[in-house]
């Protein structure tokens with residue numbers, strides 16, 4: 001047996017394993033989250049709702065669907081779509097409700113180190129910029145992972 005050749009093959013296998021580990025994305029986490037969105041200024045001052053739904057976190061992406069449970073509309077679905085990098089979360093929250101579906105809440109937040117909370121602030125553009133000069137609105141949000 002050519003031991004030199006054998007060790008070369010093993011080193012190659014090790015390098016291949018490292019490359020595969022680096023290329024393999026971290027596992028996606030599909031979990032239930034809930035929390036509050038609170039308008040604090042502009043057109044959304046006084047506007048608030050609670051959301052509950054599922055968020056898919058991983059590979060730098062954030063996505064999910066849920067319900068704005070106290071929005072008092074039959075179209076209370078929401079969807080989220082964005083990114084996460086080093087704990088910085090940037091996600092758009094879209095409403096199904098036709099009256100407010102045209103603009104997302106653009107959310108900027110921070111994912112806690114243990115991955116169980118996302119907190120931050122959001123802005124939303126004016127829904128009728130042609131006939132309104134409200135300048136849009138802004139607020140805060142705090143989401144937490146629901147542990148089973």
Ligand SMILES: [Zn+2]
Pocket residue numbers: 043126127128129132133134135136
């Ligand atoms: Zn406006």
